[in-house]
Amino acid sequence: MTVTRFAPSPTGRLHAGNIRTALVNWLLARQDGGRFVLRMDDTDLARSSEASAVSIRADLAWLGLVPDVEVRQSERFALYDAALARLAAAGRAYRAYETPEELELKRKVQLQRGLPPVYDRAALALTQADHDGKAAAGIAPHWRFRLDTATPIRWHDGVRGDCHFDPAALSDPVVRRADGTWLYMLPSVIDDIDLGITAIARGEDHVTNSAVQIQMFEALGAPVPQLAHMALLTGADAALSKRIGSEGVDAWCAAGIEPQAVVALLARIGTSQPVEAVANVADLLPGFALSSFGRAPARFDPGDLLALNARTLHLLPYAAVADRLPDGMGEAGWLAVRGNLATLAEAADWQAVIAGPVVAAAEAEDRDFIVAAATHLTGLDWGDDIWARWVAVLKIETGRKGRGLFHPLRHALTGRDTGPEMAALLPLIGRAAALARLHAAAA
RNA sequence: GGUCCCUUCGUCUAGCGGUCUAGGACGUCGCCCUUUCACGGCGAAAACACGGGUUCGAUUCCCGUAGGGAUCACCA
DSSP states (O other), X not given: OOEEEEOOOSSSOOOHHHHHHHXXXXXXXHHTTOEEEEEEOOOOTTTOOHHHHHHHHHHHHHHTOOOSEEXXXXXXXXXXXXXXXXXXHTTSEEXXXXXXXXXXXXXXXXXXXXXXXOOOOGGGGOXXXXXXXXXXXXXXXXXXXXXXXXXXXXXXXXXXXXXEEOGGGSOOOEEEOTTSOBOSHHHHHHHHHHTTOOEEEEEGGGHHHHHHHHHHHHHTTOOOOEEEEEOOEEEOOHHHHHHHOSSOHHHHXXXXXXXXXXXXXXXXTTBSSOOOOOSSGGGGOTTOOGGGBOSSOEEEOHHHHHHHHHHHHHHOOHHHHGGGSOTTOOHHHHHHHGGGOSSGGGHHHHHHHHHOOOOOOOXXXXXXXXXXXXXXXXXXXXXXXXXXXXXXXXXXXXXXOHHHHHHHHHHHHHSSSSOSOHHHHHHHHOHHHHHHHHHHHHO
16 A cells, blocks of 8 residues: 655745645645655744644645644654654764754865865764763754765656665765754654655655665564655746746636646646646546656746646536635536636626626617517527527527627627527526517617 | 756657657637637647767767756755
8 A cells, every 4th residue: 555745844935846746745645545644844933834834735735635643853852752763772873963064064065175065084983081071061962974985875756757865975964963952864764664664756866865765664573665856847937927826726726727627737747648628637647647748847837727727627526616616606507607717706797698688789780680589589488498499580680690690699698708608698698688689789 | 066857849748769740738719609708629930959879760879068847955
């Protein structure tokens, strides 16, 4: 069974990149009936906020990506303490005392010499007496994970294929600060082990982290999950970004974007599969494959969202939108109108056309025709096929056809030049209202 | 500066030495579906970054150049 996780730090709202990561992990889990875990990475208490956690949950719910379990790292520190102790006992974690400033200086010097800015492991040479001295002086250590620099790191990546890293080019990561607070690297691994995570899909900004974390999994005696690193999304041009906002859910919501459009785009962008509208996130499940992701960064254009949104609306069933439709709009109204919508909000405009009032003066040359049309309509039995029968009669009686026949009727009845099929609209408008509008138009 | 990844139509991509006069999708344009919008159908324009190799033959392999992305934190 596949168990995946989405591990945001609650320091802000979700954005396109985040959402794609969440979506891909959700798809991976759901594809074989596995579990999807939401893990709040809130080890950095100062930057994390409850408000962010709440908004992340809300955003995921809106998108339809509901987790099976949620955990927060801030409640799991005891687990991390125990794991670090094991690592220390095994010689895979050690204490160090350099200040950030000292480390910064060392890095600068290395860079100037054209050397990779890797931690020199000076702390490894410290004796017990050195440690005692620090303790006596009231200086607490921070902890580093000791990499095994002798063994090349390899893994088969779900999207990048075979990957390899030379651990000697990597620094032993600091895993815990002197004040006892935790950094991302190790707790993430400990949780992945504890929660039984079997697959991790994330952005390629994590590849070197993965190299380090692979050694952590091994040092902790746990199997390494399947790893996959997706190329990052790059933004489109500024004009479009400003219009819809590539920032996140709230902006999309405000612009009338449906969650289905968001997930449909994000699930396929950067893959070899075509972007297509879906009525439900689950419709993305069949055929989803990490291997279809390209390795080059893909451009995310929020403008595409608008077009996809329209296509999404065109196929949404009544049940999916019923509670958000304008008063008075039933299933027939929705089906008649959805094909003409770019955003759901526009449904209200069409409901106004259906329910009226509509007054649209006919062109001078069409007045007689409209009068005749009203007369013929009066003589017909009302029914769902009224439009077809009415138009057929008018065609014969007035000799009009094509645009000259249809356009004046559409305009008089709806006040507009374009819109949904009149055959669907007329029964919704109703006999009395239709006649009233025709008379008004001809007056 | 080190390391890793990438470079095919406007966009996302297929392509894993000859089947490529380079395929698909979105977008664009045109035609059709006896009005419009939409849907659908049909069709069109549109791409192998550059330079060297290797080879009988390179989009495909190698090297270099240029360009792009990522990373080298006591952020996550």
